[in-house]
Amino acid sequence: MWPLRARRRELILAATMAVTYLTAERVRRLCDPNSFSFETTAELSYTDDIFGQPRAVRAIDFGVSMTAPGYNLFVVGPEGTGRATAIRRYLERTAPKAAQPSDWVYVHNFAEPRKPIALRLRAGQATRLRDLMEDAVAQVIQKLPLAFETDEYDDAAGAIAAQLQRIQSEELAQVQSQALQAGFTLTRTASGLAIVPDSGHPSAEVQAHLNDALSNALRRIYSAEREARAALANLDAQIARSITGPLMEDIASRLPELADEAHRAAVEAYLRAAGDDLIANVALFKPANRGGAETTPAAFQAFLNRYRVNVLVNNCDTCGAPVYVEDYPTYFNLIGRLDRALTIANDPALANVVNHMMLRPGALHRANGGYLIVRARDVFRLDDAWSALKRCLLRGSVTIEEPNAQTQLITTPTLEPQPIPLNVKVIMLGNSTDYWKASYDEDLGALFKVKAEFSAHMPRTPENELAYARFLRSRMQDEDLMPFDRTGVAAIVEHGSRYVEDQRKLTTRFSEIADVAREAAFWAKRAGRAAVSAEDVRTALRERRQRLNRYEEDRAEHLLRGSYFVQTAGAAVGQINALSVFDMGEYEFALPSRVTARSYLTRSGISDIDRNVNFTDATHNKGIAIVDSYLSSLYSVERSLTLSANVTFEQSYSSHEGDSASCALLVAMLSAVTGLPIPQHYAVTGTLDQFGFVRPIGGTNAKVEGFFDVCKARGLDGTHGVIIPAANVEDLMLREDVVEAVRDGLFKVIAVEHVDDLIELMFGMPAGVRGADGRFPEGTLHARVEAILREMDEKLDNRRKGDKDPSPESSKSRDSEPEMPPPLPEPPADPVSPSS
DSSP states (O other): OHHHHHHHHHHHHHTTSSEEEOOGGGSSOOOOGGGSSOSBGGGSOOOOOOTTOHHHHHHHHHHHHOOSTTBOEEEEOOTTSSHHHHHHHHHHHHGGGSOOOOEEEEEOOSSOTTSOEEEEEOTTOHHHHHHHHHHHHHHHHHHHHHHTTSHHHHHHHHHHHHHHHHHHHHHHHHHHHHHHHTTEEEEEETTEEEEEEOSSOOOHHHHHHHHHHHHHHHHHHHHHHHHHHHHHHHHHHHHHHHHHHHHHHHHHTTHHHHSOHHHHHHHHHHHHHHHHHHHHTGGGGSOGGGTOOOOOHHHHHHHHGGGOOEEEEOOTTOOSSOEEEOSSOOHHHHHOEEOOOSOSTTOGGGTTOOOGGGEEOOHHHHHTTSEEEEEHHHHHHSTTHHHHHHHHHHHTEEOOOOTTGGGOSSOOOOOOOOOEEOOOEEEEEEOHHHHHHHTTSTTHHHHBOEEEEOOSEEEOOHHHHHHHHHHHHHHHHHTTOOOBBHHHHHHHHHHHHHHHTOTTEEEOOHHHHHHHHHHHHHHHHHTTOSSBOHHHHHHHHHHHHHHHOHHHHHHHHHHHHTSSOOOOSSEEETEEEEEEEEEOSSOEEEEEEEEEEEEOSSSOOEEEHHHHTTOBOHHHHHHHHHHHHHHHHHHOSSSOOOOOEEEEETTOOSOBOSSTTHHHHHHHHHHHHHOOEEETTEEEOOEEOTTOBEEOOSOHHHHHHHHHHHHHHHOOOSOOEEEEEGGGGGGOOOOHHHHHHHHTTSSEEEEESBHHHHHHHHHSSOOOOOOTTSOOOTTSHHHHHHHHHHHHHHHHHHHHHTOOOOOGGGGSOTTSSOOOOOOOOOOSOOOOOOOO
16 A cells, blocks of 8 residues: 555645656657758768867867967867867878978987987988988998009009118118128017127127117108008098099088088088098908908998988978877887897997997987877876976977986996987877876976867757767768668767766767767668668667676666665665666666664764775765754754764675765654654655755766666556756656656656755655744654754753653654654545556
8 A cells, every 4th residue: 555655645745845756858858850951861961070179179270370389289188079080180181281391310420429410301311311321331342442452552552662661771771781890780689670799899889879870770760661651541541532532522412402501511511521431441441461450240330330321200201290199108209219239240349339320219209390199198107208208398309318317326338319409299188187187297387388178068959969960971981881860860869968967968979979870880780771770779779788787787686686675665764765876987877775774862973884984985974974064053953952873875895985875864864763764665866065955966867777777677666766856857868768667657757956855755744944933843854853852862961960761662762663654635636556
């Protein structure tokens, strides 16, 4: 009899209470397929516009076009809202119109080998300079040794050697002649030439004079040898110059093609230094039988690196400004690195050799003159990446250097390459949390002056509903999907509102819309249809839910089997159904939770068992504190009255987050104090403020559907329903089966604005408002609660004074005996006959 009795009571109370029984039309905003003028999306024109983001698009236009320093972009928005797509499409239109940036190469610094020189060349000329230098060095290697094998070289070198030999012979012959005349002779000893007596006992003074003559002769011989070596070196240089000179001059003649006028001098200076260095090291190219320096092939190849050109950036194939996306922005991936060669051909002499050919570019080099796109979360997460990026942007240049090189205790051979001027627009992609964390860095505002913020939703207007259709048309062309008919588009529009839980909005997470469109097209194709219909969209959503809801089904099974106790019929004192949301990442669902309260004689106030064992978060604790504040201000007017109760979520062994159970906890405590039962065919969700107004909560659709599924599995009888805050009504986009149950009167969704409305609905009596005398009217719930609290307070006072209450009735627990609400008069008619 309880369901029928409760149903009649609701019909009477609904006429007087400030509650709203929502109709089927209010629990889901439908999209009329006839509002579209097309039959299928194939009739629409293709577009690549960014829908629903006018603010962000305008900010992007400003940030990309602004050339002043520091106007880099931080693009903020949830994943899937089209941030990256918007940037990509905008740059696809603007980047090709920009000037093609320069090439950059690193070359050997012949004056300071540890400091490679950066040369700026015209776009596409870096590889040309590299090839020209490679060809020149190859010709030197080929031609120079042959030049030393000619008869002309032999004659010239022989003349120098003969001249030296003549001087040596003449000088030594003159000394020998003087020695013989004085009784001495010039002889060769182990320590060199010496004057020794020929016979007899010559004068020591004469011998000293001869030694001086020998020393003077040897000095003149050594001078002649130096002149001979210089003459030979000069001869070698002339030979080398005759080979290298024309080669370097040929490259220099191409300077107008290789570099802009402002940068030709640096290239010319490098070519001149390279030619001079080839001449200075001509001995390495001479054959060994012609006095060439001996070296290993590996060492010779390592030596040749000084003449090679390291192409760091080659923009020959770049159309306009480069657009570079760095997916893994580490320190080295951003600014480049020194790619060390620890050994070369197992030659110990070349171990740990470093040179300019080991320099490798980073993303900043590749994007220089254009745009660099990175994800904020990756930049901030990876060590030193954010510091390196800031340093380069603040300096206006990028330098390949070891991280923390200045603080290393043990150093290894390294390079100090010349910095390259940096002209890049950095575009950082992140969500609001990334931006909030980054905002603590004082340099962010100076370096990223443009914030382009993408919204997760847009107004649900006829224009934006049509935008969904145009988006589906674009997917049809880009991904070869079948078209959507108008019913399919309407179903997608309704899903867009359901996704953001707002009848007035549509989601701008077009990645989600695209996924549903792809899945619906799959089921349409399997069904043999030529266009995607609403039925295919519903099938796609149903199949997706079935793929993801295994945990939900397991939980529901435990609940229906009674392992997890939740009552959905009858009435109980101090017990109410709240609703808990479970977020599984890809999937969200809700199930009823049994909230209980027990009242007792004390002034300890509200004791939250879950909080006592650290099963609650700060928002839940705040909700309990607000309930406590509301009750205290409501009943402690003339004297301090405390409602004391223990409350808990039964059979819950994990953390509770949020304050959406505040209303349910309040009703459970009032039931425990008064002994009035709560109808169990309802579930309640909603938070409170300190004045008793019911405030909105999240996850409204999941909560209503979660309780509906449990009640449906047990059998709907027309009494079941969910009570939600009135502020959440426009958030409702319930499933079609729930909407049908509401339309058929088998399930109710009820909206309340104040906790007094909820009290009247749950207890079948007015909540009560204090009159002019400061008291609640008789027969109201608040009057009953206040009277009980007064009685309990007096007992506590008496107990403190040592007076014991002899009445056994007063010691009974207030929630020991469930009490049904007083019977109500019969309603004039019963439009719905609940099933058994």
